[in-house]
Amino acid sequence: xxxxxxxxxxxxLLVIVVLGWHYxxxxxxxxxxxxxxxxxxxxxxxxALIARGEYLATVGDCAACHTARDGQRYAGxxxxxxxxxxxxxxxxxxxxxxxxxxxSFDDFWRALHEGKGRQGELLYPVFSxxxxxxxxxxxxxxxxAYLKSLPPVQRPDTExxxxxxxxxxxxxxxxxxxxxxxxxxxxxxAQSEQWNRGAYLVQGLGHCNECHTTRDSLGGIxxxxxxxxxxxxxxxxxxxxxxxxxxxxLAGWSAQDIVDLLKTGQSAKGTAFGPMADVVRLSTxxxxxxxxxxxxxxxQSLPPRAQPAPAPFKRATSHEQGGKLYAQRCADCHGAxxxxxxxxxxxxxxxxxxxxxxxINAIRSVLLGGFAPATIGNPQPYSMPPFxxxxxDADVAAVVGYIRQSWSNQASAVQPAQVGQYRHTPIx
Amino acid sequence: MIRLDSLRQRLPGQVLRVALAxxxxxxxxxxxxxxxxxxxxxxxxxxxxxxxxxxxxxxxEGSPDSVAIPRxxxxxxxxxxxxxxxxxxxxxxxxxxxxxxxxxxxAYLRDIAEYFAKQDVPYRxxxxxxxxxxxxxRGEQLVMRGDSTRGVPSCVSCHGGKLTGVEPMMxxxxxxSYDYLSTQLVSWRTRQRAAEGPYCMGxxxxxMRESDITAVSAWLASREPPADMHPEPASAQTxxxxxxxxxxxxxxxx
Numbered sequence: 284x285x286x287x288x289x290x291x292x293x294x295x296l297l298v299i300v301v302l303g304w305h306y307x308x309x310x311x312x313x314x315x316x317x318x319x320x321x322x323x324x325x326x327x328x329x330x331a332l333i334a335r336g337e338y339l340a341t342v343g344d345c346a347a348c349h350t351a352r353d354g355q356r357y358a359g360x361x362x363x364x365x366x367x368x369x370x371x372x373x374x375x376x377x378x379x380x381x382x383x384x385x386x387s388f389d390d391f392w393r394a395l396h397e398g399k400g401r402q403g404e405l406l407y408p409v410f411s412x413x414x415x416x417x418x419x420x421x422x423x424x425x426x427x428a429y430l431k432s433l434p435p436v437q438r439p440d441t442e443x444x445x446x447x448x449x450x451x452x453x454x455x456x457x458x459x460x461x462x463x464x465x466x467x468x469x470x471x472x473a474q475s476e477q478w479n480r481g482a483y484l485v486q487g488l489g490h491c492n493e494c495h496t497t498r499d500s501l502g503g504i505x506x507x508x509x510x511x512x513x514x515x516x517x518x519x520x521x522x523x524x525x526x527x528x529x530x531x532x533l534a535g536w537s538a539q540d541i542v543d544l545l546k547t548g549q550s551a552k553g554t555a556f557g558p559m560a561d562v563v564r565l566s567t568x569x570x571x572x573x574x575x576x577x578x579x580x581x582x583q584s585l586p587p588r589a590q591p592a593p594a595p596f597k598r599a600t601s602h603e604q605g606g607k608l609y610a611q612r613c614a615d616c617h618g619a620x621x622x623x624x625x626x627x628x629x630x631x632x633x634x635x636x637x638x639x640x641x642x643i644n645a646i647r648s649v650l651l652g653g654f655a656p657a658t659i660g661n662p663q664p665y666s667m668p669p670f671x672x673x674x675x676d677a678d679v680a681a682v683v684g685y686i687r688q689s690w691s692n693q694a695s696a697v698q699p700a701q702v703g704q705y706r707h708t709p710i711x
Numbered sequence: 712m713i714r715l716d717s718l719r720q721r722l723p724g725q726v727l728r729v730a731l732a733x734x735x736x737x738x739x740x741x742x743x744x745x746x747x748x749x750x751x752x753x754x755x756x757x758x759x760x761x762x763x764x765x766x767x768x769x770x771x772e773g774s775p776d777s778v779a780i781p782r783x784x785x786x787x788x789x790x791x792x793x794x795x796x797x798x799x800x801x802x803x804x805x806x807x808x809x810x811x812x813x814x815x816x817x818a819y820l821r822d823i824a825e826y827f828a829k830q831d832v833p834y835r836x837x838x839x840x841x842x843x844x845x846x847x848x849r850g851e852q853l854v855m856r857g858d859s860t861r862g863v864p865s866c867v868s869c870h871g872g873k874l875t876g877v878e879p880m881m882x883x884x885x886x887x888s889y890d891y892l893s894t895q896l897v898s899w900r901t902r903q904r905a906a907e908g909p910y911c912m913g914x915x916x917x918x919m920r921e922s923d924i925t926a927v928s929a930w931l932a933s934r935e936p937p938a939d940m941h942p943e944p945a946s947a948q949t950x951x952x953x954x955x956x957x958x959x960x961x962x963x964x965x
Contacts, residue, residue, distance in 0.1 A: 353800035548814075560814050616761075618750055627752045651807075652762045657816035664814070665758065668765030669807055672777075708806035 315389055323388040327428040336429025339422050342574070343415070343488040344566035348372045358382070358436035362444065363409050364517035366502065369444030370409045378435035391427045392420065397465050405455040407445075408463070413504070417468035417487030462503035474584075481581025484574060485510075494522040494558065510585060514641055519705060520557040521643050523635040530588035532635040538579035545575050547660030553636055554629040554655045556648060564656040598688050599696030601677070605685025608678055612670065613686070621690045627665050632690035642697040645683045646705050649674070676702040756826045762811050763823065771827040778837060778888035784830035787942045789879030791824035802905045804898075834886040834936045842929045846922070850930025853923055854884075863918045866927070868950060874931070876942035885936040892928035900924075 315323070326332055340346070349372045351360035359374035377384040383391065390401045398412035399405060406412060418426075448454055468487050470479040485491045496504050497513030512524035512532050524532030533541070536552050543550035545567035548560065555563045567575070599605070610619070613631075617623050621632035631637050636644040652669035655661065670679065676699035683702075687694035752758060757769070763783070766774055771783030783791065797803035798812045799820075812820070852858070854874070857865035867874060869881055876883030884892070898904040899916035919927070 353802065564814055564816075615750055616752070624750060624752050628750075651810055652765070653811050654762060654814045656814040657819040662816065663756075663759055663819055663822065665752070666760060666762035666811075668761050669811065671807065672766060708810050 320387065320389065323424060326424060327388070327431055329428065332425050332428045333432045334429075336425035336427065336432075338569075338571075339426050339488060340429050341566055341569045342484065343418075343426070343490070344562060345375070345426070347561060347565050349375050355436045355438070357430065357433055358438045360438060360441055362441070365409055365445075366516050367449040368446045370407050371441035371443070372410075373440045374436065374438050375430055376433045376436040377431045378437050381437050381439045382435060383430060384435055388424060388427050391430075392423055395423050395426075396420075396467070398459070398463060405452050405459065407452075407455065408458065408502070411490040411493045413463055414487055414490035414493060416463075416465045417483065419467055422488065458501060458503065461501070475580070477577045477580050478584060480574065481577035481579070484578055485581050489578070491525070495525050496522075510582075511588065512639065514643065515558065518558055519643060520647065521636075521639045521641050522559070523639050524588060525582050526585040526588050527583045528585065528587035530590040531585065532588075532639070533582070534635075535633065536583075538576065538583055541579035541582055542572070542575045545570065545578065546572075546658070548656040548658045548664065549626065549629065549661060551625050552630065553634050556636075556653065556655070557644070560653075560656040564658060568656075568658040568660065596688075596693050597696075599681070599684040601681035601684055601696070602688060604678075605681035605683075606689075608674070608682040609685050609689075612674075613682065616665075616667070621686065621692075631686045632692060637686055638692050638694040640694075642683060642687065642695065642701065643705060645686060646679060646697060646702050649679050649683060650702070650706060651708060671706060671708070676700070676706075756822070760823055760826065763827075766807075767827075770830040770832045772830075772832045772835065773886075773888075775835075779890045779894060781888075781891045782834075782886055783827040784832050785940055785942070786828060786882050787876055787878050787880060788821075788825045788828035790876070790882045791828055792821055793880065795820045795824060797905070804903045834940065837886070837888045837932060839933045840889040840929045842925065846926045847930050847933065849923065850926035850928075853919070853927050854930055858923075861918050861920075863915055863923075866931075869948075871943045871947060873937050873939075873943070874934075875937065875940050877948050878942050878945045881942070881948075883940065883942060884931050885934060885940065887932065889928050889932035892931055893924055896924045896928065 346356050348361055348363060349357050349359050351358070354360050355376070357374070357376050359372045361372045362369045363372055374382040376382040379385050386401060393399045393403075394401075394406060394410075395412060395415045395418060397416070398408065398410070443450060468483045471482070474482075492504065492510055494515050495510050495512055496508045497511070498504055498516060502516070510525040512522055514521050527533045527536045527541075533552070536550075540550040540552045544553065544555055545563060547568065548555045548563045570578075616628040617631050618628075621630060623630035636648070648667070650669065650671040652667040654666040655664035657664055674682070679702040680697050680699040684696040686692065688696065757764070764771070766777075766780050767783050768774060773782035773784075774780035794803060795812050795815070798805065798808045799815070801809065815823070853863060854866040857863050857868070866884060869877070870884050871877045871881065874884045895904065896916050896919070899912045902913060905913060916924070
C-alpha cells in the first residue's frame, strides 16, 4: 500500500517542479522599454527621491538584515539563521564589484518584485520578497535611488551556509510554486485611503507577516494564517497574533496603543522586547504619525479570531511558590494586581506576550531582562533585571506559570525543562 | 425549559458561589488598596538601570554574590562608555551584557556611564587569594616596575601611580577581585576583549606568562584600596604612552 502513496507524492512534487519551472523559470525577464530605463536612471539623482527612498528603506528595515554587527550600514554580512541553514545578507551599497553598483533599476525591481538575482537566479525567501513583491514600482525606484546614493563599501559576500538539498537553488522552483505569488499591492476600493496605506505598509514594505505568522515545515506561510502569530524559527521568540478583535493577540488595543508601541517602544498595553525592540528602534519609531495611524487602522480591521473551546483550567501545582516569588521579585514594578505602571512598566494581566500559546516570551523575558528600546519618544527607558543568574529553572517556571494563570490570564503552565531550553542568551 | 425543582436545588449553591466571589473580590480590592495598585516609580536613574544594578549592586559597588562581577562605581566615564559600546558591537564579549545593552541609544549609554562614574560608595573587602610570597613579589614587580626583559610595561605607567585609573579612559585596578582581574587578562590574551587601534592590553597580556597573570591579579587584589579612590586627572599622565598603547575611539589618548 505504501509504495504507491510515496510514488504519488514524488509524482506530485515532480509536476509542481515542472509547472513551477515553466511558470517562473522560463518566464521572460521583465525589462522596461529603453525610454523608461533612461527616465529611471535620470531620476536616481533627484534629492527628493533619494530622501523618500531613505524613509522607505527605514520603514522596510532593510538595514536590520543588510548590516553586520559593528559592520558598515547596508554592507551586508549579517548571517540570518533559518531551519535550513544560514543565509548571509548581501552587500547592497553601490560598490561595483561587491555591492549593487553595477545594477540597473530593472535588476533591483526583479529582485524585490520577483525574487530573482541579477543573473536571473532564484533568491532564497529569507529575503522577504513574498512581502516586498507588493511594493510599488515608484517606491522601489526611490529605495534604489537611496541605496545608490550611499557611500560604496567593498565587502565581498559571505558564502551560503545552507545544507543539502536547500543549497540547490533550483529547488526553489517548487517552493515558489507553492508559496509565492508576485504582484504589486492592489488597493481595495471599498476601504478608505488610510486603510489601504496601512495594508500596503503591513503586507508589503513592513513585511510584518514574515514573523507574525506560523511557518510550515518548508518555511512557507499559508495565506489563511495572515498575521495570526507564530514562533519565529531560530530566534525562539513568539510573534503574537495582531488582531485587536475578540480572540486576537492584541484584543482590546486601541489605535493609539498600536501607534504608541511602534513610535516609542511601549504602550499602556505592553512593551516591545526581543526582536520587536530592534524593529521599533531601527524602523518604526522613525515612521510618520500618518503612516503609524494607517498601520493601526489596518490592524484594527483584522477579523476576530476563533477562540478555542476553553480547556478545563488547571492551575500549576507550583502556583503558590510562583506567587511568593512574584511578590518578592516582580510586584514592586508590575504591581500585585499585574497592572504595571502606565508608560513605565508593562501590565502582565491581559498581556499577549504573557499569555501567548508557547510561554517562550515570558520565560525569556524573566531570564534576560533588559531595557525597553531607547527611542526619540522614550529616550531613557526603564529596565528589568535579568533573572537567569538568580533563579533556577524550577523558580522561573513557577513564576512564569503564576503570571500566566493569575488575574484574568488563563494560559497553560510551563515546565522547568522548557526554561532550561531557553537559557542561552541570544547574540549575533 | 427549566424545571423549577432543579432550579431550587441549584440556587443555594449559586448564591453561595456568588457570595464567595463577592467576598473574594472585596478581599482582593482590599489587598490592592493596601499594596497600592500602581507602585510609585521614582523618576531617577537608579530606578531606570535596574537591569544593571541587580548584578553590579545598587550603586555599582559590585556584586555581593559574585566576585567576577566588577564594580562600576567611580570608574572613569570615558572608560565605561567605551566598554558599553564594545558590548554593543561585540568587541567585548559577555552574552548577558551584550543582550542588556543592545537597545540603548548612544545618548542613553552615555547617561548610564556617567551615572555610575559619579557614584561614590565605599569599597568592600574582597577575598585575598592564597598564593606564595614569591608569587606576590613577582606580582608587585610587574605592577610597579614591569619586566623589561619581556617587554611588559608596569601597570602604574598607564593606570595611575595609585592604580586608581586616569581620566577619562584608563580604569583603576584597585578594589577588583582576583577572579575578575585574572579573567580579564586572559580575555585580553584570547581576544575576548579588544580595544580600538593598536590593541595595547592584548599585546601586554600576551607578553605575560600565565603565572604572571596569577601574580599580578593576586597582588592587585590583596592591596588595601587607598582612601581616595578617584581616578587621577588626565594631566597626571606625564609620560607619553608607547605608540602601540593608544586606546579609545571615544576621544582620549589619540
